[in-house]
Amino acid sequence: MENQKKAYIAGGCFWGMEDLFRTQPGILDTEVGYLGGENENPTYRNHPGHAEGIELTYDPEKTSFKKILDYFFRIHNPSTINQQGNDIGSSYRSAIFIQNEEEKNIAEEVIKIVNDARRWDGKVVTQIEPFTKFWPAEPEHQDYLKRIPNGYTCHFERFGTFL
Template sequence: MEYLKKAYIAGGCFWGMEDLFRVRPGVVDTEAGYIGGENENPTYENHPGHAEGLEITYDTRQTSFKELLDYFFRMHDPTTVDRQGNDRGSSYRSAIFIQDETEKETAKEVIKIVDDSGRWNGAVVTELEPFTKFWPAEQYHQDYLVKNPNGYTCHFERFGTFL
């Protein structure tokens, strides 16, 4: 299935991101996990340097990496360093985990569009990090807000499209 691709992002607590992305057109699957850190087999209790991230499987016939990034910059605040809502620390950083040069150029293009829009009260601080390995989070974190509809989230759609 050459039309299925994966994207890797982080923008605060993975619960809220997963809940919003799971229903986006063209998104086939989402998985909460850890990415970009120092240890193998990270856990919620031990994930130094890892961000709480999201693996998004998407159908390129229905959406694009650029459209996913457009939504990413609308549903979290990309102007805060190591923070989303009440969550603080590098686990909650805004990051795009780049798999190839095309993704890197697309990410830079979208960041420029977002910055030039002036919609946020500051410059985008989203990090472009090389993709290494994605580690799925514990089962109780998967689909957390489906299982716990009143659970905490700081993610919501703030604007219409930047594109």
């Protein structure tokens, strides 16, 4: 399919985010990996500064970057700094990796909508970072909760849409 786009986000352990996003309308493919860090070829055991993130391939005729971010803010807690559930550290930060000015503007707009809704206990601390490179995680991390349905996750739908 020619008309595909990619989005890059991080919101804690990548297993749970991937599992929930894979079933969303317009999402064509998901892949977990590392974003925004200091080293080349990061691994699960060596990814300084990288966030555990997800690459979403989507059909812009069936969903949008704005709808993806709406869902993103519903399935993880964007008001905690470097933490989701039991996972603590910058690897588990909330971040949107923007590829252009349009994505930056949409990210800022959705963050304002989420803050104004006051559904979370605190303000959104999600970082807006420039996308540089996505490094796919090792094969054992791909589709983890599909292969191990009772595996660890701290992600779930907390609210209906913010939009």
